[in-house]
Amino acid sequence: MTIKEVKECLNEDLQGEIWADIEGYETLYQVSNYGRIKSLSNSLGRQEKILKQHIQRDGYKRIQLSKKGQKAKFPIHRLVAIAFIPNPLGKEQVNHQNGDKLDNSAKNLNWMTRKENIAHAHETGLVKKNNNPVIATHLDSGEQRQFKSQTEASRELGVYMKNISNALKGKTTHVGRWAFEYLSDTAV
Incomplete structure (x- = not known):
């Protein structure tokens, strides 16, 4: 052509x-x-x-x-x-x-909404799964939540998994008022 x-x-x-x-x-x-x-x-x-x-x-x-x-x-x-x-x-x-x-x-x-969009990405398999357990700590209240994976944390908290990954790698300090760390050897 x-x-x-x-x-x-x-x-x-x-x-x-x-x-x-x-x-x-x-x-x-x-x-x-x-x-x-x-x-x-x-x-x-x-x-x-x-x-x-x-x-x-x-x-x-x-x-x-x-x-x-x-x-x-x-x-x-x-x-x-x-x-x-x-x-x-x-x-x-x-x-x-x-x-x-x-x-x-x-x-x-x-x-x-952001939360609906993230859920859609998980439901359709657009987001790859990461099954390492994580703990999310709310910066204001100190509340801690445990999740089986970054995927579950992303879906439940309505934040992008890539941002959680960046926080876990130390590239950012927190995501949406939540700090993240890997759960060490404890089952969720």
């Missing part, structure tokens, strides 16, 4: 594709229900075009938008969700229902 054919394919209309303004960037950019982003034409001669998305180290696609000389990066899944998925309960995170971070179509996304 030639470069010209690739560009034509990118700008091709997809059946059932719906476009909506990006909040805060009206008249400049739009997002589609399929997760594509386009810049809009203007009176200065800029042509409408589909923008290239970049996959970041965390596996999510992001796009850089510019307005009045200010540039900002946005995760594509959030732009799609804000434009196309009602959020009457004000949930703060966008979940990929099929677990594929690159599938940013509106039909694959839904709003969740």
